[in-house]
Amino acid sequence: MRFVRILTLVSVIAGCVAAYGSGAFAASAKVLREDYIREPMPAGVQVVNTELEGNVFADAQGRTIYRWPVQFLRNGGAGDNVGKPTCFNTPTRETVGYTSPYPAGNLLPDADHHPTCTQHWPPFAAAADAKPVGKWTIISRSDGIKQWAYRGYPLYTSHLDHLPGETNGGSYRKVRDAPSGGAPREPVAPMPLVPVEMKAQSMALGRMLQTTKGASVYVSDKDKANKSNCTGDCADTWPPILAPEFAVSQGEWTVIQRQDGKRQWAYRGQPLYTHAADTRNRSYEGSDVPGWHNVFTQPAPPMPAGWGYADTRGGLVRTDAHGRTVYFYSCNEDTLDTLYCDSPDMPQEYRLAMCGGGDVTRCLKTFPYVIAEASAKSESVSWSVRDINPMTGRYVAAGTPGSLHIWAYRGRPLYYFAGDEVKGDIEGDSWGQDHGVRNGFQAFWVRDDFRGELDGAGRGN
Amino acid sequence: MKKAMLTKQALIAALGVVGLGATSANADAPSAAIRNRSIGYVMTGVHWATYATEKATECPDGFNDGPREQYSALFPKDGKQRTVAETELTREAAVWFPDTGPEPSTAKEFKFKEPVGTVAPGLNLDGKVGPNDYTSPDGEKGIDNQFNRVYGCVSDMRPGGSLYFLWNKYLTRYFYPHTVIEITNVDDLVNDDDVTVTFYRGLDAVLADAGGTEFLPYATQRVDERWGKLFKRPAHGKIVNGVLTSDPGEINRPYIFGFEDRTFYRFRDGRVKLNLTPESAKGVIAGYLDVKSWYRAINGALGTHSLSYGQESSPSLYRALFRLADAYPDANGKNTAISAVEEVTFKQVYVQHDEPKTASDVRKSSQANAR
Structure with missing residues (x-):
């Protein structure tokens, strides 16, 4: 049974390979990437293909551009409305009481040195002589900055992004329990080049192709290039994704003629199907059937060497080289700015409360860092090897006495949970305020057959 | 051991005794429900069995205060x-690193209120009648339900409490907590002294009527042989006068709320006592609830915000759970499990162990299972 499960997982990964046609996962010339619809952009704006979020708009330095749409939290809303930025260089010292049940007015950790919103989210400024173009407009802020907006939403970069392709500031993936998860920022992107019936969704294993209704899209090993061999009963189980009469081939998308005369979409030469027996959206169930694979416009970057997966009571999680479930930590402040409090540059009181009851020694025992081998290297920008002071939780220079050499994902450290006893344990999942979404720990889910529309949780994965 | 075998007519007569009637339309219902000496049921309702009167006379000092009041x-x-x-x-x-020491304050909001009285639902788990035992509403002595002392005056868990309602909503809404029991080796739903009762996690939606409020029998329910190993537990059982009981053993119960976290709690010496019909089952799951697993489950599933609605203070409840725990002492002699009972309802299902590979198979399966 375990062998079958491994084969199933390999099938999913192989599907990623099949979808892009290369054996190399890393950002290299051989890896096919998701295409997008070209549109007019201001000077100084470019499109960068990122590992986790597909194509995004970026500034001249390649830093991802974000927007911050308003999100209604339990006791109020935070974020921007169209044309109305709310992120300014205004010191914030107190909680706002939006996330319940705790009241407003409590002093934030290290309040006197608390970063302002624009220190973490610099507005994406327009030059004095910049002009609107296409969907790009310019907002005159009250602080005098002219800020670019896309589709009306004010734009920002993130202080967490340093390299082109990084999306440490946010994700398209939905935040589970949004009223508790804060008001997240999300990358701004050109439209993917997909038919109107399709969308590409960021998932743990890559950018998964789905129908606009959320059904997973699959390909078959038995098909030939641009030729479907799935008919009769096969087509009952794997309904072909039909192309409308007016559809034409474009880029990596082709319209093929089926044996029954109907027109079907094919992507990178592979005819596309849904799976009638899938019981939920964003499903991997079809990949459990030998010879069938989910479709990814581009795969996620590879995990650290020696890492793997484990079956759990809820699905599949990532494990470190020792087979331990890997966890990430998420936190957002109860302020109007809803700044992330889960990066090492922020006060550690939040994390220490959840991992050690305020005690750093207990924290290090309860949620130890995932240690990286001395020679460990990452092949991607999403995974990184960092050095951290375990007593302060701050990143330090390599070789600093007392530091730990650890793995990080999206710029944030990774952990395992001391209470996990055997492979597949997830006892550290949903640990913390509002089951780990507001301030706590969540397992690194890869496949979740039970969590409805929400794949994984938080921003870490 | 020789099983009691009934003729078809005698079986119909027996079913008439328990109120099912014996019309010609129903005459085939029992044989349709038992197939290959097996019958399955999917859980459609669950509540912790606490003694709750309409006027809450068992809580003369009122209900316990919760996180907001304590804050x-x-x-x-x-x-x-x-x-x-x-x-x-x-x-x-304090929620995530609780202790059994004194409360942080002597304010009244921290004074834990246990229900008064000697009546509570449940089972006699240890076969004894002890000084802390309850008497059931039917007069049976020796009832082990110390969980009632912890939650009897917590508004969340009482009829009308927010968790009381929501737990059932999410039980059938989400797939993770689907609980299926399959009785195998069964020849007779009225008397059979040698059956096997196996818990599974189910994978299919629970069949409901058009209004979505009444659950229906005769649906198919696949069981989760892949992710649901934690929840799969066989036990020996017997059926006496239509009541199924099982031998004590570990039972792991999936627990979820609206945020779809994947928690569970564990019964030690867990057993069922269910009134069976060909279309439904109703009764209790009882045992010694492992305190840490329950505490972990409820706090993983719900944050302080949600627990505040029903005035559940996790740190206070942690202290009460361990104070009133009555079984499974650890190395220091501190009990780690507390007697507890769930009232449960089930609807009959056809249990499917092999997941269908094609939609055609799904259609064929459903046709085969049609009444």
Whole structure:
């Protein structure tokens, strides 16, 4: 049974390979990437293909551009409305009481040195002589900055992004329990080049192709290039994704003629199907059937060497080289700015409360860092090897006495949970305020057959 | 051991005794429900069995206070500015690193209120009649249900409480907590002294009527042989006069709320006592609830915000659970499990062990299972 499960997982990964046609996962010339619809952009704006979020708009330095749409939290809303930025260089010292049940007015950790919103989210400024173009407009802020907006939403970069392709500031993936998860920022992107019936969704294993209704899209090993061999009963189980009469081939998308005369979409030469027996959206169930694979416009970057997966009571999680479930930590402040409090540059009181009851020694025992081998290297920008002071939780220079050499994902450290006893344990999942979404720990889910529309949780994965 | 075998007519007569009638349309219902000496049921309702009267006379001092009330007691609006660390984070740390020491305050909001009285639903788990045991509403003595002392005056868990309702909503809404029991080796739903009762996690939607409120029998329910191993537990059982009981053993129960976290709690010496019909089952699951697993489950599934609705203070409940725990002592002699009972309802299903590979198979399966 375990062998079958491994084969199933390999099938999913192989599907990623099949979808892009290369054996190399890393950002290299051989890896096919998701295409997008070209549109007019201001000077100084470019499109960068990122590992986790597909194509995004970026500034001249390649830093991802974000927007911050308003999100209604339990006791109020935070974020921007169209044309109305709310992120300014205004010191914030107190909680706002939006996330319940705790009241407003409590002093934030290290309040006197608390970063302002624009220190973490610099507005994406327009030059004095910049002009609107296409969907790009310019907002005159009250602080005098002219800020670019896309589709009306004010734009920002993130202080967490340093390299082109990084999306440490946010994700398209939905935040589970949004009223508790804060008001997240999300990358701004050109439209993917997909038919109107399709969308590409960021998932743990890559950018998964789905129908606009959320059904997973699959390909078959038995098909030939641009030729479907799935008919009769096969087509009952794997309904072909039909192309409308007016559809034409474009880029990596082709319209093929089926044996029954109907027109079907094919992507990178592979005819596309849904799976009638899938019981939920964003499903991997079809990949459990030998010879069938989910479709990814581009795969996620590879995990650290020696890492793997484990079956759990809820699905599949990532494990470190020792087979331990890997966890990430998420936190957002109860302020109007809803700044992330889960990066090492922020006060550690939040994390220490959840991992050690305020005690750093207990924290290090309860949620130890995932240690990286001395020679460990990452092949991607999403995974990184960092050095951290375990007593302060701050990143330090390599070789600093007392530091730990650890793995990080999206710029944030990774952990395992001391209470996990055997492979597949997830006892550290949903640990913390509002089951780990507001301030706590969540397992690194890869496949979740039970969590409805929400794949994984938080921003870490 | 020789099983009691009934003729078809005698079986129909027996079913008439338990109120099913014996019309010609129903005459085939029992044989349709039992196939290959097996019958399955999917859980459609669950509540912790506490003794709750309409006027809450068992809680003369009222209900317990919850997180909001305790927060206000610790940190009153006295004009003093406090920090996030000393308030919110300290209270949350107490949830995730609880202890059995004294409460942080002697304010009334921290005085734990147990229900009074000697009546509570449940089973006699240890076969004894002890000084702390209850008497059931039917007069049976020796009832082991110390969980009632913990939650009997917690509004969340009482009829009308927010968790009382929501737990059932999410039980059938989401797939993770689907609980299926399959009785195998069964020849007779009225008397059979040698059956096997196996718990599974189910994978299919629970069939409901057009209004979505009444659940229906005769649906198919696949069981989760892949992710649901934790929940699969066989036990020996017997059926006497239509009542199924099982031998004690470990039962792991999936627990979920609206945020779809994947928690579970564990019964030690868990067993069922269910009144069976060909279309439904109703009764209890009882045993010694492992305190840490239950505490972990409820706090993983719900945050302080949600628990506040029903005035559930996790740190206070942790102390009460361990104070009233009555089984499975650890190396220091501290009990780690508490007698508890769930009232449960099930609808009959056809249990499917092999997941269908094609939609055609799904259609064929459903046709084969049609009444």
